[in-house]
Amino acid sequence: MAKNHTIRHAQKEDVPRIQTLLQVTWHSSYDKTLGHKKVSELINEWHTKERLEEDILKENCQFLVCAEEGDIIATSFLNKQEKDAILGRMYIHPGKQNKGIGSELMEKILSSISKETCISLTVEPQNISAIEFYKRFGFTIQGPGSCSEDPHDEIPTLIMRRPPEETAKNKT
Numbered sequence: 001m002a003k004n005h006t007i008r009h010a011q012k013e014d015v016p017r018i019q020t021l022l023q024v025t026w027h028s029s030y031d032k033t034l035g036h037k038k039v040s041e042l043i044n045e046w047h048t049k050e051r052l053e054e055d056i057l058k059e060n061c062q063f064l065v066c067a068e069e070g071d072i073i074a075t076s077f078l079n080k081q082e083k084d085a086i087l088g089r090m091y092i093h094p095g096k097q098n099k100g101i102g103s104e105l106m107e108k109i110l111s112s113i114s115k116e117t118c119i120s121l122t123v124e125p126q127n128i129s130a131i132e133f134y135k136r137f138g139f140t141i142q143g144p145g146s147c148s149e150d151p152h153d154e155i156p157t158l159i160m161r162r163p164p165e166e167t168a169k170n171k172t
C-alpha cells in the first residue's frame with residue numbers, strides 16, 4: 001500500500017494540530033476508564049500550547065509527528081538523559097491505529113538511541129492494546145508507578161521498561 005504520510009520532527013507551528021490530535025485520541029482512549037470530565041481536565045493541563053512548545057524545544061529530546069495531507073495523525077516524545085530515556089506522548093489518531101504507524105514511530109525512536117539506553121514509559125493498566133504493543137518492542141511491566149514529571153496519584157498507572165540491548169541479550 002502506498003505510504004502518504006511523513007514522520008518528522010515537530011515544529012512550533014504544529015502545536016494547534018497536535019492539540020487537536022491529542023484531544024481526539026485521549027477521549028477515545030481514556031474516557032471509558034477515567035471518565036470524560038477527568039480526561040478533559042488532564043488535556044487542559046498537559047497539552048497546553050506552552051507545554052507542547054516547551055517539549056518541542058527541549059534539549060536532548062525528540063518530539064516526532066506523523067503528518068498526512070496537512071493533518072498531524074500521530075506523535076511521540078522521547079526525553080533522552082544519558083543512558084536513560086523516557087518515552088511519552090505516543091498517540092495515533094483513532095482512525096489511523098493498527099496500520100503500522102506506531103511501529104514506524106517506534107522503529108525511528110529505537111534507531112535514534114544507543115544500545116546502552118534504557119527506555120521507560122507510563123501506561124494506564126487497562127490499556128491492554130498499548131501494553132501489548134510495547135511488549136512487542138521488548139518492554140516489560142515493572143509495576144505500579146509513573147515516569148511523568150507531573151504524576152496524578154489518583155490515576156492508576158504502570159511503568160514499563162525496555163532494558164539496554166546488551167542486558168536483554170544476556171538474559172536469553
Ligand SMILES: CC(C)(COP(=O)(O)OP(=O)(O)OC[C@H]1O[C@@H](n2cnc3c(N)ncnc32)[C@H](O)[C@@H]1OP(=O)(O)O)[C@@H](O)C(=O)NCCC(=O)NCCS
Pocket residue numbers: 025029090091092093096097098099100101102103104122123124127129130132133
Ligand atoms: C498503542 C498505539 C500507540 C499503537 O500504534 P498503532 O499504530 O496502532 O500500532 P501498529 O499498527 O504499529 O501495530 C498494532 C497492530 O497493527 C498490526 N499492524 C502493523 N502493521 C500493520 C499494517 N501495515 N496494516 C495493518 N496492521 C498492521 C500489528 O501487527 C499489530 O497487530 P497485533 O498486535 O494486534 O497483532 C496506538 O494504537 C494508539 O495510539 N493507541 C491509543 C493511544 C494509546 O493508548 N497510546 C499509548 C499511551 S501509553
